[in-house]
Amino acid sequence: MGDVNRENQGRTSMSTPLVDELTVSEAAGDDVKKTSRDQREALPGEPICVVCGRYGEYICDQTDSDICSLECKQTLLGRAADTHLPVGHPLPKRLAATDECFYVRDSESLPLTSDQTELLRRKLEIHVKGDSVPDPILSFSSCDLPEKLQHNMQTLGYDMPTPIQMQGIAAALTGKSLLASADTGSGKTASFLVPVVSRCATFRHGNLSKSKKPLAMVLTPTRELCIQVEEQAKLLGKGLPFKTALVIGGDAMPRQLYRIQQGVELIVGTPGRLIDLLAKHDIELDDIMILVLDEVDCMLQKGFRDQVMQIFRALSQPQVMMYSATMSQEVEKMASSMAKDLIFVSIGQPNRPSKAVKQLAIWVESKQKKQKLFDILMSKQHFLPPSIVYVGSRIGADLLSNAITVTTGMKALSIHGEKSMKERREIMKSFLVGEVPLVVATGVLGRGVDLLGVRQVIVFDMPNSIKEYVHQIGRASRMGEDGTSIVFVNEENRNLFPDLVEVLKSSGAVIPRELVNSRYVKRSFPMGKGQRKRKHGS
């Protein structure tokens, strides 16, 4: 959490006026380089060509990617035609349909009676609150989405909606504001992006005015999450009148501004950089009809709350869509004050970890944590790469990743808010394409990011709240696929003992004996079989 909050602190120092002027004139100029060799090297923090790594122009074209020259554009278009995906983006994996999906498939074409709707909601644990909540959709084809959007969803492997998409998309398409919670990895991103793309593209189609002012805005707490959300939005909006702008710290601001001025439908950004941009430049926000707060409980917490509210007040009563895997009453209260006639949607029990993640809590004294980690990483049975290790500080991430490489010989990289965006992008890319088996991360990768392929998370330093723990271990599973998590606990985490015990208990995980016997935990739960056995044996 600390890292997430610190994300914005250095934002004003990211671009000097000199660099800003230079990049604006280049972005606006006609001087498109013919070959990669004609282009200059990128300065630290500047966008890089996704093909050759030189200075990349962030301009609106068919690819929507940073490219340096016509030569690389040609290469990129060739690759995109092969995969339908941006270069560097992992290929979509067709995820297994759940039982619930088969249930829906059977009744796809039938309109539901109110009894059936209730039965469906009960079966899928869809809870709703609010006035005139629409029925869940049973298929993506049943809710009048633009044809190209449906085609793009099929390309991504989205055959059937997940429960949060069934109810969330239906509610969002009515234009009402909503507050929604569902497990990590359950498809919340598409749940808000599909209505965003649909409503924006439909609006542009039906509107003859030449104005290209932004229509929607997605705010998230970290740059990595913004990058992923924007990428996903581009894939969903391909071929539609739907352009996006990414507004995050660490990337040159003039380029972001230029792109918005060229005309975009969606802005995806972190609050800090967005406020910076809005304060320095005249950007018209009066057409914004949708505001999405992803990871809403984090966005409405101290640290982000004031910035988010500042942006919200600059808009004219947009539809607000708020999503997270974790909620609190305080968030519900704040959300209600931001939007009238709010619809509440929750799938399953909020604040619980994904059932697909098998949790293992190990009692380890702080001094022994490193050795314990090395033992795990050197065990073929216990280490299941690609893995992610969460630590509490930036320096801790650097030191631990070095120590892992030295001790185990394995390539491990660290990622945190102090690294440049160039480095962060490269690390993410090499991790996602499988070049690096292990990443040691702070909170910058704790929430929201979709680390396809990762099935193991090791929580080396317990985060400050149980909610962040739920998000962190959630990286080990997407769409209900099995994953495992290991967390190191000791007396230093005593503040979280009651919550941790609750979470472990609700997931059927074994609770370490030291935790069971701790005076910081009320002993009101029965011990599992394994624990009783160990007690007798000791």
Ligand SMILES: Nc1ncnc2c1ncn2[C@@H]1O[C@H](COP(=O)(O)OP(=O)(O)OP(=O)(O)O)[C@@H](O)[C@H]1O
């Ligand atoms: N209907 C669908 N069918 C198949 N795959 C899907 C569907 N919807 C989403 N996905 C895929 O499932 C994965 C998880 O989705 P997503 O990242 O949106 O989860 P999330 O609920 O936002 O998780 P988190 O809380 O961790 O951010 C992604 O790889 C996404 O592309």
